Amino acid sequence: xxxxxxxLQYSAEHEWISTDGSSPxxxxxxxxxxxxxxxxxYVDLPEVGATVTAGEPCGExxxxxxxxxxxxxxxxxxxxxxxxxxDDPAVINSDPYGxxxxxxxxxxxxxxLLTAAEYAAANGGGL
Amino acid sequence: xxENHTALYGxxxxxxxxxTDFGGWxxxxxxxxxxxxxxxxxxxxxxxDLSHMxxxxxxxxxxxxxxxxxxxxxLSAVAVGKAKYSLICNADGGIIDDLISYRRSDDKYLVVPxxxxxxxxxxxxxxxxxxxxxxxxxxxxxxxxxxVQGPNAEAILLTLVPAGQHPLVKELKYYAAVEVGxxxxxxxxxxxxxxxxxxGEDGFEIYLPNADAPALWQALxxxxxxxxxxxxxxxxxxSLRLEAGMxxxxxxxxxDGHPYAAGLGPVVSLAKESDFVGRAALAAIRESGxxxxxxxxxxxxxxxxxxxxxxxxxxxxxxAVIGEVTSGQPSPTLGYPVALAYVDVAHAEPGTLLDVDxxxxxxxxxxVALPFxxxxx
Numbered sequence: 001x002x003x004x005x006x007x008l009q010y011s012a013e014h015e016w017i018s019t020d021g022s023s024p025x026x027x028x029x030x031x032x033x034x035x036x037x038x039x040x041x042y043v044d045l046p047e048v049g050a051t052v053t054a055g056e057p058c059g060e061x062x063x064x065x066x067x068x069x070x071x072x073x074x075x076x077x078x079x080x081x082x083x084x085x086x087d088d089p090a091v092i093n094s095d096p097y098g099x100x101x102x103x104x105x106x107x108x109x110x111x112x113l114l115t116a117a118e119y120a121a122a123n124g125g126g127l
Numbered sequence: 128x129x130e131n132h133t134a135l136y137g138x139x140x141x142x143x144x145x146x147t148d149f150g151g152w153x154x155x156x157x158x159x160x161x162x163x164x165x166x167x168x169x170x171x172x173x174x175x176d177l178s179h180m181x182x183x184x185x186x187x188x189x190x191x192x193x194x195x196x197x198x199x200x201x202l203s204a205v206a207v208g209k210a211k212y213s214l215i216c217n218a219d220g221g222i223i224d225d226l227i228s229y230r231r232s233d234d235k236y237l238v239v240p241x242x243x244x245x246x247x248x249x250x251x252x253x254x255x256x257x258x259x260x261x262x263x264x265x266x267x268x269x270x271x272x273x274x275v276q277g278p279n280a281e282a283i284l285l286t287l288v289p290a291g292q293h294p295l296v297k298e299l300k301y302y303a304a305v306e307v308g309x310x311x312x313x314x315x316x317x318x319x320x321x322x323x324x325x326x327g328e329d330g331f332e333i334y335l336p337n338a339d340a341p342a343l344w345q346a347l348x349x350x351x352x353x354x355x356x357x358x359x360x361x362x363x364x365x366s367l368r369l370e371a372g373m374x375x376x377x378x379x380x381x382x383d384g385h386p387y388a389a390g391l392g393p394v395v396s397l398a399k400e401s402d403f404v405g406r407a408a409l410a411a412i413r414e415s416g417x418x419x420x421x422x423x424x425x426x427x428x429x430x431x432x433x434x435x436x437x438x439x440x441x442x443x444x445x446x447a448v449i450g451e452v453t454s455g456q457p458s459p460t461l462g463y464p465v466a467l468a469y470v471d472v473a474h475a476e477p478g479t480l481l482d483v484d485x486x487x488x489x490x491x492x493x494x495v496a497l498p499f500x501x502x503x504x
């Protein structure tokens with residue numbers, strides 16, 4: 001059963017974003033997405049210094065079976081990427097909300113975001 | 128479309144499987160991780176529910192002659208107790224299905240079509256039987272099929288077979304089948320056991336009535352878990368067969384393609400005296416060299432980089448499109464991307480460097496001989 005981390009916010013495209021007020025914000029993909037993809041074998045992340053735009057694809061996540069676009073839930077400049085996830089994408093499956101984080105953005109503006117409860121409800125259940 | 132469930136659907140639910148539709152059936156895609164299931168088959172054993180496939184009995188004095196006519200291969204030459212991979216073609220030489228036939232006696236064969244083509248093939252066999260003294264009986268709906276594949280498959284199976292019948296199992300050769308007693312809930316059932324598979328490993332396929340399937344599934348897991356047996360779904364089945372260089376109907380094979388381009392020329396027996404459906408067209412295709420010396424042929428591709436080619440991606444040579452990928456993914460066992468593709472014969476030699484258009488980016492791939500993976504015996 002996939003789980004939703006209650007302290008985060010989510011996009012409809014299954015990305016999560018940290019909400020502890022620190023800048024830059026951390027972004028990853030939810031356990032819902034990671035489970036649906038299956039075993040992730042490759043992740044293509046935006047470059048440090050690049051600008052990502054809310055709602056637009058900024059990379060790709062590839063599993064044994066399929067490839068999915070990675071969407072930016074916010075607009076801003078990428079300040080850091082998780083090279084550990086690039087080197088060993090399996091961490092995205094095993095710890096999508098922790099060690100499987102993907103990149104950090106200095107947020108200029110947000111796209112539409114869901115609370116954890118709203119995201120969970122939209123994805124088959126409660127928290 | 129009506130969603131069919133096999134007799135093992137409840138077992139898959141209990142095991143927490145994720146389901147996918149395949150040929151109109153709700154089948155387990157994976158139970159835990161498709162990579163873990165793939166590795167289990169290569170290193171220990173995997174348990175597969177293949178009950179969505181079709182089973183058609185062909186029996187009667189003309190059974191062998193009939194199959195020589197209905198299929199592309201020389202089924203009359205198959206010895207009793209053996210099996211043969213063959214194709215059923217249309218009059219244009221197009222491939223309607225690839226299938227395995229088991230000769231159970233002089234006048235009785237079991238034909239096993241793919242799930243998505245089972246009804247079509249059964250109907251076509253019945254239609255082509257006109258004029259032959261033969262009975263075509265489609266038992267797909269009441270027959271289950273369980274496969275145990277992997278180096279430990281024989282040892283696991285033997286735990287359910289009475290000691291006196293162990294030699295039957297141990298001596299069963301690849302592409303052969305035998306009736307064997309298998310103990311299910313304390314009762315010995317005579318079931319059809321075939322040493323065939325779609326993984327590139329040693330393994331067995333067991334044909335049995337639906338009512339017995341859940342008990343056999345549970346019994347195999349109960350004695351097989353100690354030897355590393357886990358249930359494996361269609362995702363693992365696909366990555367295993369791809370590594371083994373085996374074609375998948377719907378990807379590498381279709382009614383728009385013919386056997387020669389797919390490397391299946393040897394499956395077509397133009398040498399058999401009987402007429403067969405598609406004979407004239409297939410002879411003409413072979414004569415023309417299409418798929419061998421001209422046109423496009425099926426090759427294996429190995430990724431030079433880390434990105435995998437996927438079905439329908441264009442294959443390029445110096446920027447020009449010279450082919451198309453039919454199946455592709457990262458190879459779990461080999462650690463590099465593997466793919467099957469139809470490419471212009473001029474660029475089909477192993478060692479040729481080509482590019483695959485990976486979502487807008489040209490990535491290098493090398494033509495390699497098939498299979499990608501071969502098990503150590």
